[in-house]
Amino acid sequence: MTPPAEHARRILVVEDEPHLAAGVVENLRAEGYEVDSVADGRRALEWLQRQSCGLVLLDVMLPEVDGFTVCRTLRERGDNTPVLFLTARGDPADRVRGLEAGGDDYLAKPFHLQELLLRVRAILRRWDWYQSASAAAGLLRFGGNEVDFRAFRARAWNGMTQELTEKEAMILKVLAERPGEIVSREDLLERVWGYDVFPSTRTVDNFILRLRKRFERDPADPRHFLTVWGVGYRFMTEDET
Amino acid sequence: MKAPRLFQLTALALVLVSAVEVGWWLLDQHRFAVDKVREMHEVYEQQVVAAQALLDAKVPAAYVHGLLPSVIVTNQHAALSPQVDRQLIAEEQRHIAQYAWEGSFFIIALAACIAVIARALRAEARVIQEQESFLALVSHQFKTPLASLQLSLETMAMRPLSPEHVRALIDRMLSDLARMERMVTQILESMRLDRGRIELRSEPVDLGGAVARVIAGCAERAAKERITVSADIERGLQVRADPLALDVILRNLLENALAAVAPVGGGTIAFSARQAAGGEVELTVRDSGVGFRTGDAARLFQKFTRLHPGGGSSHYGTGLGLYIVRRLMQLAGGRVSAQSAGAGQGASFVLTWPAGASRPDAAPGAADALEPPARGEHS
Secondary structure, three states: OOOOHHHOOEEEEEOOOHHHHHHHHHHHHHOOOEEEEEOOHHHHHHHHHHOOOOEEEEEOOOOOOOHHHHHHHHHHOOOOOOEEEEEOOOOHHHHHHHHHOOOOEEEEOOOOHHHHHHHHHHHHHHHHHHHHHHHHOOEEEEOOEEEEOOOOEEEOOOOOEEEOOHHHHHHHHHHHHOOOOEEEHHHHHHHHOOOOOOOOOHHHHHHHHHHHHHHOOOOOOOOOEEEEOOOEEEEOOOOOO | OOHHHHHHHHHHHHHHHHHHHHHHHHHHHHHHHHHHHHHHHHHHHHHHHHHHHHHHOOOOHHHHHHHOOOEEEEOOEEEEOHHHHHHHHHHHHHHHHHHHHHHHHHHHHHHHHHHHHHHHHHHHHHHHHHHHHHHHHHHHHHHHHHHHHHHHHHHHHHOOOOHHHHHHHHHHHHHHHHHHHHHHHHHHHHHHHHOOOOOOOOEEEEHHHHHHHHHHHOHHHHHHOOEEEEEEEOOOOEEEEOHHHHHHHHHHHHHHHHHHHHHHOOEEEEEEEEEOHHHOEEEEEEEOOOOOOHHHOOHHHOOOOOOOOOOOHHHOOOOOHHHHHHHHHHHOOOEEEEEOOOOOOOEEEEEEEOOOOOOOOOOHHHHHOOOOOOOOOOO
């Protein structure tokens, strides 16, 4: 389930520590967000099945079902609601686990209130952009592929249906907005992730490889997702040859 | 590498070299003994040859034997005395046996040294690993109240707040600080227990009085969390324990129960004690809190176990409280167990002290109690 536009400013806080939950909820409300909170993973999944929101603030160490599992379950359901992990374990391995589970960002406890609010704003802004851009141009056709940005789904040139992850769809959207132009890796990182969530721009390369596998007839000899050495990528809607 | 470890490794290397040297020395001594006996044998053989030459030169046999006592003469034929031969063999064996004994002693001593050093090195590596994981866990536990404190303070710094809101934030911060203080106390207690630094006294302690003191200490917190704490303990019931350790045990049990009841929005905690058959004293702490899955009963008492039974009970725990309870009960010769019908069903903890200090007249099994009867009117 993808959040409808009217729920874009609604946030679900999933935190089992009562003081932290109360503090975060109060501050987000003071910023004008509509906020709900639950104290364990199972209730979070139940809530998200019934309702929708623009962002989930998700603690990792939760009773019943842990945060990573909640996020993974959400993605398996096809729910692309952005997730910001909050956790006391700040080591890089944990961070990577969170992002692999489908999280959008990761904030280690104890955190600065300002930083939390900035990140929330950044995630919602990127999401806003994606949604309004998808509303304006919901379909993309290139080389026999057809991508539906709103449904996060595509039909590839070989007739296969492809379910896109939120990040794949966002990268494709950024590239499709500027067909034929060079888009730098940093630009992609900034537009899709916001800032240095990932250790390197190599992550972008991995996502491009995934897009090539989905949409190129010969991923080893790409016609649409072209690498511009040392700079970034160029997206071509039609074959150059 | 740290200096002591370098020292241990150097000592280990020296001892290993010494062991090899002792082995080589043993082999050398064996060879030396064999060589020496062979040389002596050759000298005696030369004497036999000389004696035979004298005999052949018609020197009288008696004179030859007088000159060379190791040689015996029969029918003008010289030969080595069998007694000398036996002596030589005995000499060789004595020599070898002496070094075999001495050598084995050294080898055993050196092997013992190697074992001691290797053991120390292994133990040290384990201690370092335990300390590292302990530190990682402890710092992780502190991050939650720290995050809450920081959030409250930054909220106060950033926003204009009503006096009521400020008051609520201050209460929240005080509670976070109290939580951190409890964590520090528990960490220090468990560290002292791990190092075996605690020396426990063993004296009769009035159980009812100890329970009442601990309940009074937590009364304010219990009231705030809407938890009723009650005690039903027979007057004069005693256990044989260290009064301070008993306090720590009861306080940790009560805090554990408070943490279990608070997330369900209040409830009850009941202490009850009785004298069991055989003179043992049994104290039961029953709470109406979040409970735990039946299979988790044993894990509860392990270090850093914090179960998540469904109500967010992780709020107050360090994962050390019940570990401390179990260690102290073990040191006092008692035991502790936990039961719960399942998540959300409450839990009960049963502590059992061995017979010895309880009212000796209360049960026949307690007749050998060391203390005089506290009250003698019951039969």
